[in-house]
Amino acid sequence: MGKQDVILSGKNILVTGSPGFIGANLVIRLLKELNGGMIISLDSMNDYYDPKLKEYRLSRINEIVPESKVKHIFIKEDISDKNAMDEVFSNYKPSIVVNLAAQAGVRYSIENPDAYINSNILGFYNILELCRRYPVEHLVYASSSSVYGGNKKVPFSIEDNVDHPVSLYAATKKSNELLAYSYSKLYNIPTTGLRFFTVYGPAGRPDMFYFSATEKLKRGEKIQIYNYGNCKRDFTYIDDIVEGIYRVMQKAPAGENEDDGTKSPTYSIYNIGGGNPENLLDFVDVLQKKLVEEEVLPKDYNFELHRELIGMQPGDVPTTFADTKSLETDFGFVPNVGIEIGLGKFAHWYREYYQ
């Protein structure tokens, strides 16, 4: 796939889902790195998890704005509201759009499917339509490792068949890739989908295992470890995800000349994952160690009493493992932060934030 350099400084960049976990960290990076332009952060600030955490991330963004050469505005809006989103595109005419807004989480999609159809299908369709109406240089959007479903072949490659989603969440993310393909093909919109693999770090998502397990241990409750601990997850530290998005934003797929005289669609997909799957029980051991080191939990905490091994849950998959060769070839980057460092940073943040 040919690539076209996209300069980021001096442009209007729309980041949806900021101040979500990944979005806020990306915006902070952009505010630090870029030399002019404007970042438009947009989020519905829904209460899927404690909105105070989103307010906190927004305040961290706002702290950096005075030192930044980039302007920043925040718009509270829902991407599923087409008229409102049209106004945003028509007012700011973003050159680059990073769509991170979505209803995340696998388990919640079983109880609350509507949220996924509204945000991930209707909302994403609106983004595509508006990128058609107000042409952009590059649309980067969040897909997910969940599109690989119960894939047995490891590592998971972007060449693998991903037609067997095991949750509605996964199905919506795979649908995003299909919709993006058709818009790239029909209207030459350069799109890049990023399949993120279990992202963690400071001020992360409280619905994710490492965070909710920390809260449960703190309250003296038992943590539940699925599939009797026989799970492997390719955990990816937030800074690695941000580095990947930052690099990808700067090179849009250009499409290549095909033998029949047509151009291939301006469409790419990449995995961004640690590339080093951890056994869930080992991950829990490191988390516990870091929580003790950071004095979130006492040295004599009885971890054995506070863990319960249970079976597989609907929507879950036993293994995730990213093949990141194409990210390395095209962008010269492989995620490299391990869980010792990453969970240490999470535990440190947790202590500062909650205590």
Ligand SMILES: NC(=O)c1ccc[n+]([C@@H]2O[C@H](COP(=O)([O-])OP(=O)(O)OC[C@H]3O[C@@H](n4cnc5c(N)ncnc54)[C@H](O)[C@@H]3O)[C@@H](O)[C@H]2O)c1
């Ligand atoms: N964190 C991970 O491990 C992970 C893994 C794979 C994919 N992803 C994807 O990456 C993206 C960012 O994830 P995150 O972990 O930062 O999640 P997050 O929930 O912290 O951020 C998403 C943000 O989108 C906002 N949002 C949801 N629906 C919206 C709507 N209709 N309109 C406007 N805003 C809306 C939410 O309020 C939230 O702040 C999501 O698309 C998610 O599916 C995340």
